[in-house]
Amino acid sequence: MNIKNKALNFQYQYSRIFTFGLNRTKYVCLPKSNSLFASNNSKNTFLALGFTLFSCLLFFSGFIEWYTNETQITTGFIIVFFVVHPIVASIGLRQFLWLINGRQELRIENGIMTLTKKGTFLTKKQTFELEHVENVRNEIQENSLSTYDKTLRNIALNRKLLFSHIMGEIIFNYKGKKVKLFNELTENQKAELITEINNLKEKPVANTVYN
Missing domain, CATH: 2.30.29 (PH-domain like)
Structure with a gap:
């Protein structure tokens, strides 16, 4: 060789x-x-499982950001952490469930x-x-x-x-x-x-x- x-x-x-x-x-x-x-x-692969599982944590990102940094609740904060992030987390959860159970x-x-x-x-x-x-x-x-x-x-x-x-x-x-x-x-x-x-x-x- x-x-x-x-x-x-x-x-x-x-x-x-x-x-x-x-x-x-x-x-x-x-x-x-x-x-x-x-x-x-x-x-599935371990890398794909890890990435999609990590994306599911975005469900809690708003509460974590508000609790740890005492961030002021504004319209932008609500849109990002309680609208955009949950949508991304839902997509990640859907894919994670498929990878482990589909x-x-x-x-x-x-x-x-x-x-x-x-x-x-x-x-x-x-x-x-x-x-x-x-x-x-x-x-x-x-x-x-x-x-x-x-x-x-x-x-x-x-x-x-x-x-x-x-x-x-x-x-x-x-x-x-x-x-x-x-x-x-x-x-x-x-x-x-x-x-x-x-x-x-x-x-x-x-x-x-x-x-």
Whole structure:
């Protein structure tokens, strides 16, 4: 191994520090003849957990500032410490709850795909007509990345976790938009889920008859 490769490998090993977090990876895939249920836990790192947890302290910043410094209560003080800070803290709490307890669920029934996020608040269910779901694919094969690209991917992970819930191990197109789902899957799990979705796309939707 030459000096360049040693340096790249050192940078890659260092970048892995940014990926360490709580190990709560859980993947479920339950296909049936005409339906599918799949579930995947949220991804987290210790850095992202620490940052979002720290931001939650902004809920109490106004009381702390007023008590410790005996700051005069003014309109500006109220706006900053009792309006802006609680909004930021709420965003941090929402993300923190997702990082420690979140999961995404995928359901396909009667030609309709739904994606639901659970474990935090202010989430919105997404609904898609399966016939318009196109080009279901693996977001990227990490094994094909160079050491340098893997290093950049690891470093960027925390930024993504601070602002996003879903990293997007699998991607599909829907009416001109790109939709991402799930966070941390093995190559075999990705292949399995893509296959199951495509299999259901090829099957006719059963008509429900009401008497």
